[in-house]
Amino acid sequence: MRARWSAITTFSFSVSDLQAIQAAELYTLLLASTRGQPDYVLFNSHDLGKEAEGEGYPQGARDIGDETSFNAGLYDPVDSRYVDMEVFDVLSLLRKGDNTVTFQRGRDLDGDGEIATIGELVEGEDYLHPVLVLLTLEKRRTTASGPDLVLERIEVQDSYEGENASIILNIRNMGAFPATHAEVEVRIDDALLATRQVAIDRSGIQQVSIPWKPQPGSYTIRARVDIQGDVDSSNNRKEKEIVVGTFPDLAVSLEEPYRPGTAVQQGDPVIQILIIGAALPLASLLFSRRRPHRGDKMLSVLACALILITVMPPPVALISPATGQDTSALSLLPVTVTNLGGSDASSFQLSVYLDGERVIKKEYPAGLKAGLSERSELPLFTSPGSHALRVVIDEEKRVKDADRSNNMAEATYVFS
Known part of the structure; x- marks a missing residue:
């Protein structure tokens, strides 16, 4: 069979600060993978995992979804059908700003415009479903001597010509509870739009809404949040580019x-039981194979997500x-x-x-x-x-x- 799809799915993670990060691990979960059909996972355009071993693989090919979980080098491999979970060390590839994870169901190695899934040169998978990708970062522990505000993201609502828009800032405090108010500033390009004095909630999560009546054009929204005694001011700024004009259409x-390949029993409870049955031991393996004192809380969340997402995959919810x-x-x-x-x-x-x-x-x-x-x-x-x-x-x-x-x-x- 020759597949005609583009074969690429991408996800992005934003990392605002690289200081004191001592570990970075990428967790991936794939469904419907097939051993012997190459597929690839890239982090910031670098291939992850080892070259595939065995007969029939093209030179340099990877087979991340090879029905064997945890065989990327950090843990002992375990055979797994229907699900394939991997953990990659990506510390050396991590960069400030956007970090991109790319899943490739294959590569057109012979340049014929198609990805062969059978024959003498097998170039890719019939079907591959990435259902989970999680990046965990570990920083060296320090005693919080003051607040550490992080401007996580900027959201813009109703930014249309003639409309009253809202610029929403999502702020998180990663340090000690502050005794003073934070100062928030928003600029449109270089022109000051508004400043606010904001009391940070004890939950450490704060949202600030700034009204804006935009004119047509392209803009860069620049925002910052500052507070006295902030232990790390490198993550206090964010910007977002938007286009304002007539309503979206x-x-x-x-x-x-088109058919990519395998037939299954849709709605058959046996398939669901097999998938869940594979997910449960994989979740247990996350604990039994984890390295001491490394990311226990994150692995707990991941194990729960693994079980739930296996039943209800989040990128595309199939009903x-x-x-x-x-x-x-x-x-x-x-x-x-x-x-x-x-x-x-x-x-x-x-x-x-x-x-x-x-x-x-x-x-x-x-x-x-x-x-x-x-x-x-x-x-x-x-x-x-x-x-x-x-x-x-x-x-x-x-x-x-x-x-x-x-x-x-x-x-x-x-x-x-």
Whole structure:
């Protein structure tokens, strides 16, 4: 078989400060991986893991999803079907700012524009589902002698021409509880918009909202938070680029779905039991194989997430049909969402309906910038025959959309 998908999924982590970080580990969880079919995980464009060993692999190929968990070098390997969990040491690759994790289901090694999954030169997986990626950082312990404010992110709501927008700052205190107020400053490009005196909550989490009435154009929002005695001021600033114009105009389009490979029993409880049965011992292994005094709390969270995410994968939530005992096969449904409007769109959701029943939910937490498109290939299980597909974006009307007539695309396809 030759797969035609782009074969790439990416995630990003923002690291505001590298000082005193003594360990950085990346946790990944894959479903539906196959031993003998290469796949890759990259951190900041560097291949992770070891070169694949055994007959049939191209030179230099990796097979991260090889049905063997914990074989990246930090722990003793363990055979695992249906799930594959790995832990990578990425300290030497860590950088300040955005750090990108890329999952590649294969690589076109012979340059023919396709990724072969069978034959003499196997270049990639039929199907691979990354369901968890987690970056943990460990800093050297120090006694907190004062507050340590971190400006985590800037969110902008209703930033459209003629509208009253809100700039929302999310602040976290990683140090001691402060005795004084913090000073918050927001600038649009270099022009001062507002300052605020803010009392930091004892929970250590504070949100500040600044009103803004923008004019059309491109802007860089710059924000900072300062407080007396801050033990680390390097993480007190953040900026965000936005485009303001007419309302966003989200449009969605479909391409014909295609079969990547393996048939499964959709809705079959045996499959779910096997997956959960594999997840539970893997969760236990996180504790039995962990290094002493390293990230105990984080591993506890990870173990719980591993069990839950195995049942309900977060990147794309698949909803099992009420009747699902017929033999079904996996298809990939290419969907493209485009923002045709004059402003960036805030977060929204996409839903896929199969014969009138919603079967997929996909979140776009970062929204979509004006003029850009995002193409996804969504896993879809169907029985053979003719099925009606309908894709809808922003059903909840979170975005002030200029034209909702293009928020839906529908078609009928015959599945073999």
